[in-house]
Amino acid sequence: MLMDPWISFTTDYGLEDGFVAACHGVIARLAPAARVIDVTHLVPPGDIGRGAHVLAQTVPSLPRGVHLAVVDPGVGTARRPIAIEAADGGFLVGPDNGLLIPAAEALGGIRRAVHLTNAAWFAPDVSRTFHGRDVFAPVAARLAAGADLSLAGSATAALVRLPPPFLEVTPSGVVASVLTVDRFGNLQLASPGSFPGGVVTVNGAPAVSGGTFGDAPAGGLVVFTDSADYLAVAVNGGSAAELLGVRAGDRVTIVHAT
Amino acid sequence: MLMDPWISFTTDYGLEDGFVAACHGVIARLAPAARVIDVTHLVPPGDIGRGAHVLAQTVPSLPRGVHLAVVDPGVGTARRPIAIEAADGGFLVGPDNGLLIPAAEALGGIRRAVHLTNAAWFAPDVSRTFHGRDVFAPVAARLAAGADLSLAGSATAALVRLPPPFLEVTPSGVVASVLTVDRFGNLQLASPGSFPGGVVTVNGAPAVSGGTFGDAPAGGLVVFTDSADYLAVAVNGGSAAELLGVRAGDRVTIVHAT
């Protein structure tokens, strides 16, 4: 049982409609003591990879609790609703489409997973198109209130997983896909860890491999290890995404300058 | 008196400025035990109909409490500030411009309405342009803290109402205005309930009347009953608004294919 029933909440619902608030309302009714931290609701519609990535990067900073995540282009189809107990004792609740796995791994791995089949945990009438409100939020709320996951459905082991992002380490450097572009235009690459310091090129453009933005001159490219311990590319006082013309999913090549 | 002083909050204030936070602050000072669920603050500026609609669709999922809503193009003019007690025992607080009525109806109807005239419930100095902070948030906070609505002003019966959206049921189908376009490009029509299943056309384009997105082929149009029990039009994996070139307020015609 959780002492502080914290729930984090990640979706692609946007902020213009009442979808997010409806889920907050369901939680407030079923687990009035729970407190919700919104991670983001601006995952691009249906972009499971982006949702998985944002959640996985954020959970290490969140209190132990229930992580509710809904990026669910398959709502109303045969895709399964699941809940995962992570190694830290927290839970992840959402669709079985790969969304939850990287966050579970960031929390130390999967202790057990349950296919959510117990309709008594859901809303009385489950709509075909809004499982966030009718399935996932109720399950998250009940777990936050201390209910026993094993009563939510049947144990399952075979979970859907996203294909891994591209990463190739070469003798002269690294080629990696861009996991995410943040608001500042910084590129986070699918490469954990660091790059040796010195003069490098990024997609052919000159750059400095250093520790932070300020290691490059104003307007200059810098390669560094970001706050989630991934290799990243930024421009000091500017946008690397703009300067290099790349976006999430594109590949970036970093090599030592010769 | 309310056991759990929940306040929902809906505006057109946007998220760039501190307007929403100023109202949260007023609530925190006057009703520190109240907990606020933000419905949306991205109602298009002055769009009372959109605000009314989002709130009405969301309140059934919210805990009983006070629903504070401010979409108020008439701020500083003679339009009245009001509070409504709904049939569920909750309250709605905002301008008397039609904004609150659909939500009150969604909560079972209006039990009583009060023209807010007791300045002792407001901020000491009421600005001419920010009644959210100076009038509505203080009243909502006091109601959430258990104050007696009858002390907030004088009973009133004649409330401003929005014109109803267009809806015409024809022998072959339905013509209805679009209530709202959500983030996914789904169209919600001003037609509660369902449409008989089968092959139909939407504004002349072929579509399937079914239960959810997946009942149409990828990229295909589907007519279904949405999570708020309204007739809706979607594209499986796409945007109906884009495919059909319609937006909120436009009329959509659905007829059985012949």
Place this chain on the structure above:
Amino acid sequence: MLMDPWISFTTDYGLEDGFVAACHGVIARLAPAARVIDVTHLVPPGDIGRGAHVLAQTVPSLPRGVHLAVVDPGVGTARRPIAIEAADGGFLVGPDNGLLIPAAEALGGIRRAVHLTNAAWFAPDVSRTFHGRDVFAPVAARLAAGADLSLAGSATAALVRLPPPFLEVTPSGVVASVLTVDRFGNLQLASPGSFPGGVVTVNGAPAVSGGTFGDAPAGGLVVFTDSADYLAVAVNGGSAAELLGVRAGDRVTIVHAT
């Protein structure tokens, strides 16, 4: 010590990523009883002046507490992390780049300031690029939980300040820079107080100096004192920013019509 540990939170982090939630998570872990009011996270990236202005306008409406603000283009460089105790007994935490000063003044002035040097108050591993999560949120949380500011570092007096915005009072009126353009297109000028009523011109265009939007005809320009007691320019039912073609930082001239 604070009775109700309220924390306000202002950044340029945007809402697409998990940065804001990571800071909420840090606060939840270190000060679980603290409650956070988000002011805005949509300060344009690196726009210290805009962040300072929004915060300063909002703090008078917030409960006494800790105001955490991070608009920090100099993260990872020599700029100092600071905390300020304001005259109202609340605190401000953020980078020493001018961001916090106007809010401190709005709270009655600076009682003392501390250069945050005590690493025991920070995250165990401080990243080079995310001091919101690793330095400022932990310090804000500890202050909200009642820790003694004097243990956070060494007293400092010389704080970085932003240049004041342009304001010139002329015999015939006023020339002032635009502090901010809100969501409705209203212009707030760097001129506290009011303008005498009557017929005026704004950048040459005819306008009415009155009390609120409705004092001008529909589509007409109005000069008024806004809800933060600054001189402002609006269009009744429209956008002054659009009509006049001005934006934040531009100068606006208001003179009495002759």
